[in-house]
Amino acid sequence: HIVPSAPVVPQNDPTLLFTNAGMNQFKDIFLGNRKVQYPRVADSQKCIRVSGKHNDLEEVGRDTYHHTFFEMLGNWSFGDYFKKEAIRFGWQLLTKEWGLDKNRLYATVFAGDAKDGLDPDNDAADEWKQETDIDPKRVLAFGKKDNFWEMGETGPCGPCSEIHIDRGPEYCDSTDPDHVCGVNAGCSRFIELWNLVFIQYNRDKQGVLLLLPSKHVDTGAGFERLAAVLQNKVSNYDIDLFEPIINRIAELTGKDYTVGETGVAFRVLTDHIRALSFAIADGAIPSNEARGYVLRRILRRGARFGRVLGKHEPFIYKLVAPLAETMGDAYPELRQRQEYIERVIRAEEESFGKTLDRGIELFEQKVQNVLALGKSVFPGSDAFLLHDTYGFPLDLTQLMAEEKKLTVDVEGFNREMKAQRKRSSMEKASGYDTLNFESEKHSTFVGYENDKINTKVLHYEDGRLVLEETPFYAESGGQIGDRGRIFNDNFQFRVEATRYIGENIVHFGSLLSGEKPKSGEAVNAEIDRVARRATERNHTVTHLAHAALRQVLGDHVHQAGSLVHFDHMRFDFTHFEKVKDHELKEIETIVNEHILNNHTVQWQVMALEEAKKKGAMALFGEKYDERVRVIEINDLSRELCGGTHVKATGQIGPFVIVGESAVAAGIRRIECLTGFKALRYLNACRQDLETAAKIAGCPVAETASRFETLLQERKTFEQELDSLRRQTIKIKIQQLLSQSFEKNGIKIVHAEIHVPDVNALKASGDLLRDGLGSGIGVLAARFENKGNFLCVVTQDLKLKAGDIVKKVAQIAGGSGGGGPHMALAGTKDVAKIDLALSKVKEIIGQMINEGKDT
């Protein structure tokens, strides 16, 4: 049975950032969480290896056979044939069907591992000798590093047996003087063509290997390598699949694909455009967190190598077209989303261009620091900063440093890099849930028609309950899982969440009373109807909103995520600018019209192909079964969807959009309410408006204009008040000046005045100082619940305002200070303001005596 590739962005697997092997999509089958429908399967899986356990990024482009994105051909046995057949099939295909010379091939088997307590795989070695005509001398054993395959820190794994090809001595690219060519010796003369993993174990979070319920075969063959060998090409990049992209790069840059850095740049770009395009087509987007960050780095690496080819402006996005042209038959998502992919890449290239400029600026600064210290080494930590924050590859920094006659501390750079890798270890080691039970039966969902049923317990462990049949919807497709209760005379179980583990619908919750549920026990299962009905309104309206968004904004709108909750719904979609207010209103109106027209919501199950023919909207990056459920709302909307829905749109009630925001570059989000929630929201808005109208003393309809008038009036009053205040202060200051007295020939003024804030206090101080001619003024004022002091001293005097105000404030238990001619201080003790002011004369007198400032 041929199965399609799973998306490169893994679904329901928190342990992976990207699909890194053909076996990822079958993980649940290996773990025994999913029933085997077809025991023998073949496929071609889109893989990206740029993070975690399998990471080839640094090699890509430097050699001719690593890729960030590649296609992995797979041949699978799920508890069916094992080593004997797998070895025979592989050998037969390579040597008979494809006619490869068996004298150039080698087989490897697992040599065992003491630490994991694993014996050598003698069975596989024997099968090679019995099932094939390989020269027994060509069957070699290797350790865990080469012949035990694991997808990550945890998960299904097992010993493997590989087929390698000797391409001839001229392919050796080793520069190590002690190097001897051989299988797994590290040069490109011998390359692996075929990998048979005999999956038998699951490595758990503690690193322990647990035997799986059945034994499986996972065959992996890198398509590009096989094609290169079969097409007699030296390099993977010489196969016909890459040709159109390479040609396009040559056209765009005016350069030829040759050797050296130019060759590296061609390969990097040819490779990276594939990883980027496939990842973006499947819903990933460049950003600053985990998966998006990996994409960002890939693109920056590409842009940097674009500069090697003399391209400074965005151009990588132009490589999407030849890729979609070449691979779009096999992977239609590339053609369907071509324009979107181009826009995302282009936007990222544009913003990186700016970052590059800022990075160059930072580089110049750092160089100045180095030169100022008379040094000749550019610090590794700065090179890392440039790398990490501005996406500067180390070799770019080295090149720029060279021009300044500096070298880069590479060791320091590597140290920082290592620390960073540790910090952002891209893959999480846990998070994959399993149940401790195996059963022929799997729970069946009967909740499209029922809210409540009688059924039997299949399994119970630790607050997790599985039933034979269940009305509880398990969280999926953006819709939250049902809540409710499961009970009989023996126990009461409150269901707080419902989720899938493999194919089992698992009810998570608490045993409120009674005995632990036993397998086979009859129970009642009843969902929380109120919550479910609300969730259904929000789900159906998601489909209506999706259609309305496309109608108003255009066909580039695709669903990029959603949350269907009983409280509200959230819908993310591809769109490149803020949705304007009038567009939101239009979308809202269209949806409300469809609701009022009370269209019937219908669903049917059909073949995926048929659904696609009917134009049903599928989610990009979503993996669908062969039979799918299609939800139809009249002619308005047709979507693949497993969720639960209202029977007719009228049940949705009022619909309001309450928020619009950006999620990432090119992705917007709307948040919406329906039914009672919408009603409550609208009522609250009306209530607020009525209150406002009451306060403003006008009819509701006039509230807005009334407030406009009031605000305008307020502005005028404020201006008037301001000018009045200024006049008052002027008069007050004049009064104070007329009451000034002299001490040692210096004019002194002190008083409390009424001003609203510190600015007015300072303005008063300025007026006072101007009026004094030669003298000192101390003003106090109360605002912001404290006492404030200000001292001004004219230019001709040596006494300092800061010193005076400090001493004055101290008397009132406060503090402060400032410049020689104006200074501020404050105290919380407003009752002491008078006391402090009464001491001004004395304080100044004392300071004059001390400083002899006459």
Ligand code: SER
């Ligand atoms: N899982 C193995 C690999 O990825 C074989 O498919 O190499």
